[in-house]
Amino acid sequence: MNHNFIATPSYTKQIIKRYAFAFKKSLGQNFLIDVNILENIIRHSGITKDSGVIEIGPGIGALTEQLAIHAERVMALEIDQRLLPILDETLNEYNNVSIVHDDVLKANLHELIQSHFRPGQDIHIVANLPYYITTPILMKLLHENLPIENITVMIQKEVADRMAAKPNTKSYGSLSLAIQYYTIADVVMQVPKTVFMPQPNVESSILRLTMREKAPVHVEDEEFFFSVMKACFAQRRKTILNNLTAFFKPTLQKGKIVQLLSEVDIDATRRGESLTMQEFAAIGNIFYSYVQDDKK
Structure with missing residues (x-):
């Protein structure tokens, strides 16, 4: 079935043309067109056949499709209404995917997790995040104390470096500390611009955040x-x-x-x-x- 994967330049172009889809700069839309990169993201995320996955911003379903192949259930949140009919088509052969039309910053994630996954299921968040809103999305996910194992995201390289930075480096700052208070942060991979359509003007990295059982330090407040x-x-x-x-x-x-x-x-x-x-x-x-x- 390999030739039919969504994550190829030809299939992506075909879909965009058929639906006369115009990329919205305001939503930071860059679709992934390289299956190897997607498989790497999934490998780093530690997903198994028993896992539940939350995806943020599935686009036309390139990553969603690979998640559906590797995990038990996938719930994807998509804010752009124009993509819903496209996702209906591109993912129609996967019956373990639900698309929720919602804004992740406003969604009640605890409720969505309860309604889409088995009690106690091993849950991961995986996403190719829009660059302009990466930090607010990640901070919301971390503050909400969700029952998840980890978060594996494709984000702007510079932001990934800041989130994983150690003391006495140029990238280290309050963002590094905020992220590392809740998680163990690792930049697991660099990603070339060429795997996206349209190509972004920034370099990308894959960042894996493993949730901590408890904070690494005791703070009074x-x-x-x-x-x-x-x-x-x-x-x-x-x-x-x-x-x-x-x-x-x-x-x-x-x-x-x-x-x-x-x-x-x-x-x-x-x-x-x-x-x-x-x-x-x-x-x-x-x-x-x-x-x-x-x-x-």
């Missing part, structure tokens, strides 16, 4: 931890002392900030990019308890 951490990167070239002074203004003076940092053995002249997740947790916790005590 997650929201506070994330906001202090973000503040430390507000101006990358500035020291954490300057960034935190701006953040806590006018409630905390410089002297107090230096004192609190030294209580957790952190030098106030360091920059955000040199701090590990453990050090950020220590900073977040000491400032949190100080601010709480101050309120009493």
